[in-house]
Amino acid sequence: MPENEILLEVKNLKMWFPITQGIIFQRHIGDIKAVDGISFYIRRGETLGLVGESGCGKSTTGRAILQLYRPTAGDVYFEGKNLCKLKGEELRRMRRKMQMIFQDPYASLNPRMTVGDIIGEPLEVHNIMKGKELRERVMELLEIVGLNRYFINRYPHEFSGGQRQRIGVARALAVQPDFIVCDEPISALDVSIQAQIINLLEELQAKFHLTYLFIAHDLSVVRHISDRVAVMYLGKIVELTTRDKLYSDARHPYTQALLSAVPIPDPVVEEKRKRIILVGDVPSPANPPKGCHFHTRCALKIEGTCDVVEPEFKDIGGEHWVACHRVA
């Protein structure tokens, strides 16, 4: 990966959802700390994989970056502009450059709109084109994502999951964005279809020079598609490095545990695979543990340190960030 321009930079991003009580006067009694201070950057043309178990804040991160949720704190710089400071019309115009692909292709398409209207809407609302030209462009987009151009008048219910996801991809591509957040784009699909969508995303990336934030919980898929990978646990990034380093030289105990759960498609090696089984559940993000968020389940915990001091997320050399007291 050659050194080049940083497209997106996230600094100390926090997304807390308030917990309130009471019907008329809502008292604020706490927060769900879905994302609790994360920082990273993505270079132009690169794919950053974001992995972690359910509820760790992956999707919230994606949505907070796109300002679909307004972050509680922190900054998101996109092409040098701070998205968190943008409002109303200015933000709406920026949305041309960043798009999203959703997890559930059944929920993400409006059932009362035709495919043509769904894919054409971004072009329409940004006044890019209309009428005949718009229709022609939508047909072209359908072909780009591998669908028949004459599907344009159909409704979403007439398609399979994989086809619907392609429609979602076409919608995201319509305005020729630079950056796409792929929020678990394949986890709702059949295994046989997953590969097709992954290949499509890769083709499109090469063709249109796209930058992806690829959110997933499937480590094999992330390994396949990512240039760098960030591992999240309970609202924080615990490790971030290049793909090859992560899969060969993981430092954080949580990353090691996650990787040990991936089956290896080689019976000889697979037999020797030692699983690190984590005990207990993920603590509640409303009341995360003190110190290192992971210390309650960590086998390598240092008493008096890990449960008191929060580890710093620091570069241990060669683009390898880890947040762990065990890693010097």
Next chain:
Amino acid sequence: MGVGRIVRSSQSPWARGLRTLIRNRMAMAGAAVILIWVIVAIAAPWIAPYDALAQKVEDRLSPPSPRHLFGTDELGRDVFSRVVYGARISLPVGLVVILFSMLMGALVGALAGYFGGAFDLLVMRVADITLAFPSIVLALAIASVLGPSLKNAVIAMILVWWPEYARLMRGQVLSVKHEDYVMAAQSVGVPQRRILARHIIPNTSAPIVIKASLDAGSAILNIAALSFIGLGAVPPTPEWGAMISLGRFKFYQWWLTTFPGLAVLSVVLGFNFLGDGLRDAFDPRLRSA
């Protein structure tokens, strides 16, 4: 797969629902009854043999006969003609009540549900207070304050009815608001007004329309009830409820109450059957995927 087939096979959710509706016999029977009444209302001058207001004192209170199909009332007016002309009052009045309650309620409910906040709180408390009264009692109170006239009865009905629609619409908007496709529209950069108009409201409208068709019968019934009590149409207007009221102490002149009563009954049943059919056809929660 031929191109022609692909282009042709497309069907909107509305078109699919409509097909289900057409196959529903009860709904079609209801629609037929309503259609007949609509034709009667439009063609009243040609169907009615007499003027609805023309009095013929020598023929007063005569029972049904070939000359006066439904008999005559105490002023010698032809009951059949009056029932026919009554359709010109009850149908439009019922529709106006429902239409305005629906529009007002849906608009207020959609805004309250989508934007929330103080407006939501205020509107929904007003709705709660209104719904706490039995609707006919409150309508009675409002109508008597405004004074007896058909127009005031309509206003009273709308005032007590819109909160039901506001409630329903608000709930619908709240559930649709968090759908992925709404977030998708947001992320694409669709302005809020358009999100509300193109993504939220079309996906909430089915239950509203169904409720409106079920309520249309009740609206006609309630207007007849207000007129019966004397707070709606004033004499000599040939309104069904007012006609029933006129005949209510004349037990031996059964035709005075029976025929307008049957008219109300058939219209209300017609709307209810159609409404049930619409619900079965369009409400996604009752329809199997």
